[in-house]
Amino acid sequence: MAEPRGERRGEPRATASGPGRVLIAVYAIFALSATARAGVQIAAKFSEAPVAYLLSGLAGVVYILATIGLAGRRPGYRRLAWGAVVFELVGVLVVGTLTVFDTGDFPDDTVWSVYGRGYGFVPLVLPFVGLWWLRRTSPKG
Known part of the structure; x- marks a missing residue:
């Protein structure tokens, strides 16, 4: 019996399947x-x-690219997702830290201010979940 598409040995699982759809x-x-x-x-x-x-x-823009990358099925989309989610993580950590220690440069909040406080800290958690999912659906061998 043939294995489902995207689940053959060494081939990445679709990031848009199962819990990936919620992500x-x-x-x-x-x-x-x-x-x-x-x-x-x-x-x-x-x-x-x-x-x-x-x-x-x-x-x-980063969220748009991550959405496209996670929804795509070809290897190029997976690379796009990795790049966008890693950039997102760095962005939320850098901007979050800057807005905690230097509020003068940020008279109004950004999405990533204080690690996404204005969005219930979801912007801080989301890239970790995205990276976990990309890793979980990566080729097994």
């Missing part, structure tokens, strides 16, 4: 919310906190 949905929600928030902030009050609003826009 992709969460990334898609964050992609939409971060991008929309940044768009409104940049259009309406960019001069008030340009760094914060541009970082929120960057976060939105």
Whole structure:
């Protein structure tokens, strides 16, 4: 009997299967919310906190790329997901730390401010879950 597609020995499991679907949905929600928030902030009050609003826009783009990467089935999509999720983790840790210790440069919150406090710290947890899922669905051998 043939093994299901994407589950043959040495071939990565689909990241969009099982719990991966929930992960992709969460990334898609964050992609939409971060991008929309940044768009409104940049259009309406960019001069008030340009760094914060541009970082929120960057976060939105990263969430979009992670969503696309996790939803795709080809190896290129997996590489995209790895890159986006690692970048997201570094971003949330760096921006989170900067906003804890130097609030002057961030007069308004970004998605990643104080490790995603404004979003229930989901931005801090999400890349760890994403990396775990990518690792779990990687080729076994």
